[in-house]
Amino acid sequence: MIALGFSTEENALVGLAPFYLDEIQSPLFGKLARLRLIGDGSGDSDGLDVIVRPGFEGSCAQALLRWLAEHRAWDVCSLNAMSGRSAVAKALLHELTGVAWPFLSESCPNSAIHLPGSWAQYVEQQLSPGFRPLVTRYPRKLAGRYEVRIRRCENPDDLLSPHKEMECCQ
Numbered sequence: 001m002i003a004l005g006f007s008t009e010e011n012a013l014v015g016l017a018p019f020y021l022d023e024i025q026s027p028l029f030g031k032l033a034r035l036r037l038i039g040d041g042s043g044d045s046d047g048l049d050v051i052v053r054p055g056f057e058g059s060c061a062q063a064l065l066r067w068l069a070e071h072r073a074w075d076v077c078s079l080n081a082m083s084g085r086s087a088v089a090k091a092l093l094h095e096l097t098g099v100a101w102p103f104l105s106e107s108c109p110n111s112a113i114h115l116p117g118s119w120a121q122y123v124e125q126q127l128s129p130g131f132r133p134l135v136t137r138y139p140r141k142l143a144g145r146y147e148v149r150i151r152r153c154e155n156p157d158d159l160l161s162p163h164k165e166m167e168c169c170q
Contacts, residue, residue, distance in 0.1 A: 001038065004067060006052070006060045015052040015060035015088075021074060035074035040081050046108070048081040050088045053156070061091035065099060081108075 006015030018038040026032050039045040052060045068077060082089045084107055096103050116122050123132055142148055153159055 002035070004064065006056070006063050008056075014056040015050060015063075017050040017060075017064055024076070029075075032075040033073060035068075035077045037079060037081070040078065046081045047083045048079075049083060049086045052088050054087070057087040057091040058095075061088060061095045064092070065095050065101075069099075 002019040002021070004017040004019070005013055006017070007013050019035050020038055022034050022036060022041065024032050024034050037048045039048050050060065050064065079089070079092070093105060116125055123135060127135065139148070
């Protein structure tokens with residue numbers, strides 16, 4: 001795993017890019033090292049992204065491209081499954097046109113499902129009876145062994161606010 005952190009001059013974290021390396025076999029070039037976003041390759045991920053604080057997309061895109069140019073342990077960088085609405089993806093495309101690197105950009109439709117208002121409703125209404133025990137049993141086992149807190153975060157201030165804690169394994 002390769003995790004890149006992007007920070008301001010004051011050392012405030014403003015971006016995080018989680019990657020991993022795998023290998024692909026190319027009929028033309030043989031074995032190639034491919035840099036991918038964590039979650040890519042599972043066949044069920046869409047909307048992956050580089051995590052960036054709003055307003056820092058351009059500077060994080062520039063820093064990512066500088067890092068890619070300086071660290072060549074990869075042959076192909078695949079940023080698959082990034083959302084077309086991603087501000088970071090848009091900034092990367094803008095920056096790539098300026099550095100004259102070859103790249104390919106394609107659109108792919110995403111799937112979406114309507115989610116009910118609570119975890120309990122989701123488990124009861126949308127999961128098959130055979131799958132329900134799996135999503136309730138394992139979190140209870142985890143909570144039995146460790147102190148577990150699940151928090152709902154809708155904005156950065158929620159990370160510091162303990163009042164948004166939710167019951168584990170409802």
